[in-house]
Amino acid sequence: MVSGSTSTRNARSMGTTKAETDDSTAGKASGLARRRIIEDWMFISPQLFLFVLLTLVPFIVAFPILFTDMSGFNDPQVSGVGFDNFTAIFDNASVRADYFPALKRTLVFVGLNYLLVYVFGLSLALLMFEFGVRKALFTVIYMPLMLSGLAVGYLAVMLFSQETGNVNLLLMDLGLISKPIDLYSSGTSRFVLPLMVGWRYAGFNMSIFLVGLLAIPTDTIEASIVDGANYWQRLTRIYFPQMWPSFIIATTMALIGAFSVFDELVAMGALYVNPEAKFLSILFFTYGFQLDRLALGMTLAVVTSVPLMAVGLVLLRLQRKVQY
Amino acid sequence: MAVLNPIPADSDQQMIRAPKPKQFKNAKKRRRLYGSLAVGLLSIYAILTLIPFYALAIRSTVPTKESTDLHFWIPEADDVNLDAQVGNLAVFYNLDLTDLKRDLGIPVDDFLGARVSLRDLSETYDIPEEDISDYFSGFYTYNGWRTILTDSQFVGALLRTLFITLVSLIGLTLLSIMTGYGLAGLHRRDQRIVYKIYLLQMVIPAMLVLLPQFILIQWFSKLVPGFADPGFTRAAVQLGSIVAINIKGTAFSVMVFTAFITGLPKDLEDSAMLDGASRLGYVRHILIPLLKVPTVGLIVVQLPLIYNQFLEPFVYLDPDSSTLLPYIQTTVGQFSTNFQVIYAAILSSVIPLVAVYLAFRKLFVQGVLAGAVKG
Numbered sequence: 001m002v003s004g005s006t007s008t009r010n011a012r013s014m015g016t017t018k019a020e021t022d023d024s025t026a027g028k029a030s031g032l033a034r035r036r037i038i039e040d041w042m043f044i045s046p047q048l049f050l051f052v053l054l055t056l057v058p059f060i061v062a063f064p065i066l067f068t069d070m071s072g073f074n075d076p077q078v079s080g081v082g083f084d085n086f087t088a089i090f091d092n093a094s095v096r097a098d099y100f101p102a103l104k105r106t107l108v109f110v111g112l113n114y115l116l117v118y119v120f121g122l123s124l125a126l127l128m129f130e131f132g133v134r135k136a137l138f139t140v141i142y143m144p145l146m147l148s149g150l151a152v153g154y155l156a157v158m159l160f161s162q163e164t165g166n167v168n169l170l171l172m173d174l175g176l177i178s179k180p181i182d183l184y185s186s187g188t189s190r191f192v193l194p195l196m197v198g199w200r201y202a203g204f205n206m207s208i209f210l211v212g213l214l215a216i217p218t219d220t221i222e223a224s225i226v227d228g229a230n231y232w233q234r235l236t237r238i239y240f241p242q243m244w245p246s247f248i249i250a251t252t253m254a255l256i257g258a259f260s261v262f263d264e265l266v267a268m269g270a271l272y273v274n275p276e277a278k279f280l281s282i283l284f285f286t287y288g289f290q291l292d293r294l295a296l297g298m299t300l301a302v303v304t305s306v307p308l309m310a311v312g313l314v315l316l317r318l319q320r321k322v323q324y
Numbered sequence: 325m326a327v328l329n330p331i332p333a334d335s336d337q338q339m340i341r342a343p344k345p346k347q348f349k350n351a352k353k354r355r356r357l358y359g360s361l362a363v364g365l366l367s368i369y370a371i372l373t374l375i376p377f378y379a380l381a382i383r384s385t386v387p388t389k390e391s392t393d394l395h396f397w398i399p400e401a402d403d404v405n406l407d408a409q410v411g412n413l414a415v416f417y418n419l420d421l422t423d424l425k426r427d428l429g430i431p432v433d434d435f436l437g438a439r440v441s442l443r444d445l446s447e448t449y450d451i452p453e454e455d456i457s458d459y460f461s462g463f464y465t466y467n468g469w470r471t472i473l474t475d476s477q478f479v480g481a482l483l484r485t486l487f488i489t490l491v492s493l494i495g496l497t498l499l500s501i502m503t504g505y506g507l508a509g510l511h512r513r514d515q516r517i518v519y520k521i522y523l524l525q526m527v528i529p530a531m532l533v534l535l536p537q538f539i540l541i542q543w544f545s546k547l548v549p550g551f552a553d554p555g556f557t558r559a560a561v562q563l564g565s566i567v568a569i570n571i572k573g574t575a576f577s578v579m580v581f582t583a584f585i586t587g588l589p590k591d592l593e594d595s596a597m598l599d600g601a602s603r604l605g606y607v608r609h610i611l612i613p614l615l616k617v618p619t620v621g622l623i624v625v626q627l628p629l630i631y632n633q634f635l636e637p638f639v640y641l642d643p644d645s646s647t648l649l650p651y652i653q654t655t656v657g658q659f660s661t662n663f664q665v666i667y668a669a670i671l672s673s674v675i676p677l678v679a680v681y682l683a684f685r686k687l688f689v690q691g692v693l694a695g696a697v698k699g
Contacts, residue, residue, distance in 0.1 A: 040506040043607075044502070048503065054540075054541075054572045055528065056521070130362060140374060141373055142689070143678065148632035148649055151380075151670050253526075263632075301531060316523055
């Protein structure tokens with residue numbers, strides 16, 4: 001990004017000197033510039049068309065639907081209901097009973113997951129950074145990212161289910177617990193899922209932080225060592241202030257990603273048997289595809305996402321500020 | 325330090341300097357100790373990371389009736405009970421009776437009643453009992469694998485996944501290179517606006533887009549003649565919409581190429597233009613060969629995401645033209661209590677990508693560490 005802004009400046013200064021020194025070609029140059037813009041757009045437009053169509057146009061399509069009673073994708077009779085979908089979160093007992101527990105579960109998950117981004121990612125990155133990047137260890141630690149969310153969910157079931165979970169069987173055999181852990185109880189699933197997701201993304205988060213650490217100029221680190229700073233001081237005064245972009249990227253990804261966690265939950269039986277795995281993503285999905293409450297589901301999704309996206313936009317701004 | 329300090333060392337500094345060698349030695353020793361401690365910790369974590377993979381491999385061979393016991397290795401096959409009835413075995417092992425007859429040397433035209441026991445078979449057709457036991461011992465351990473690999477839809481689903489992954493990766497890379505080249509430098513306002521539009525992708529939660537995107541794509545799909553009837557057109561449109569979603573570009577893909585192309589020397593393009601290259605020619609012959617680093621960076625990040633995509637195929641594809649993961653989810657639904665089949669199915673979806681990962685592990689490590697620098 002730094003290189004981007006400098007070359008912008010270069011190009012601008014070059015453009016002005018050209019125009020100043022050679023007036024006769026000015027008209028020709030602007031023609032060339034116009035041609036360049038058109039050509040640039042020919043390169044940009046194919047992907048931009050798809051991106052706008054599939055990511056931004058859906059919002060335009062969605063907006064009027066929020067104010068209707070559209071129940072399914074092929075609902076023949078759609079009529080306007082004003083703001084009923086928005087107020088349903090507070091008036092409608094069944095929606096309230098669905099929405100608030102799901103919101104709570106999602107928030108708890110997002111929080112724990114964010115904690116584990118640091119517990120796994122940052123500590124692994126620091127270990128790797130201080131004592132040399134070992135390719136073999138990196139390869140193994142990064143490997144769980146090759147698993148699908150679905151596989152991670154089934155692994156959670158395999159390891160922690162009450163009667164057949166490997167971890168349960170092992171702990172029972174060793175006599176460490178007298179009663180097996182119940183994956184489907186609210187307490188357990190609250191911790192098992194963040195643990196599994198943290199494990200899956202450990203290598204990814206590690207590499208985000210590792211990249212931040214590797215970008216720190218080594219002379220500042222050496223200077224701090226020579227000056228006799230202890231490790232904690234080195235972390236808080238040298239590493240962390242220079243790793244801001246990594247923290248912001250990790251935060252943005254962890255927040256937005258964890259909010260949309262879906263595949264793992266499906267594997268844990270969220271669509272049918274396991275009410276403890278009904279997070280907001282599952283709620284929106286079932287409202288749209290199973291329960292004929294499409295407009296309501298979309299409204300809930302919008303209402304929940306707006307604050308989240310606001311936070312995300314602030315983080316994006318912050319990131320640009322840090323980078324420039 | 326001495327170089328930086330031209331003043332001759334006075335007595336004070338000498339006092340500080342005197343114990344230095346010993347301190348330095350100690351620090352070196354301590355550092356080595358910490359180093360081995362850290363490698364030890366990392367190794368323990370790496371082993372813990374591998375345990376679920378190992379457990380999954382073992383569990384895919386553990387019959388469901390033994391799943392309440394802890395297994396550290398592939399279980400020994402129990403001898404099949406010779407009083408078991410063929411009908412029950414057929415249901416339990418998902419057995420094709422024609423195969424059974426052929427493999428045991430029973431005339432194919434003979435009718436086997438469901439209640440015939442294996443002992444009866446052995447007596448009627450004069451087959452040694454060990455042969456029957458041997459035949460069934462494979463089923464005991466590898467029943468899950470047999471069920472998955474012989475399922476008529478498995479290969480099709482795997483091929484569709486590979487097809488979508490390949491087409492999406494190529495399409496995404498080419499389109500993102502074009503976008504990156506068009507935006508390179510971010511000199512103009514329009515370029516910066518487009519760049520910011522792509523950055524928005526990072527903050528839009530997937531769950532928010534899902535339902536309206538589905539409405540939109542359904543609406544477009546219905547415009548295609550023949551979409552309403554099951555058949556090739558319908559499957560092609562559905563797979564095409566998945567590919568379109570995958571190649572539409574992400575904040576990451578655009579950032580990677582824009583930053584890298586911006587960093588290239590400007591003379592490169594100018595001299596190519598002087599030699600009479602068109603801009604498309606420049607991209608094809610000069611730019612693309614230079615983009616190995618960002619391309620690898622993009623592919624190693626996107627490959628697992630696209631191969632492991634579940635939500636979109638689950639929503640958009642019909643069950644008989646499904647990709648691997650939705651197929652596995654529906655299959656697992658059928659065998660909801662047969663853990664052997666479930667874990668074999670999951671492992672069969674994991675193995676291809678892990679194999680690719682291990683084969684190209686160097687590129688993955690490089691790509692992740694280099695690609696993230698640009699992001």
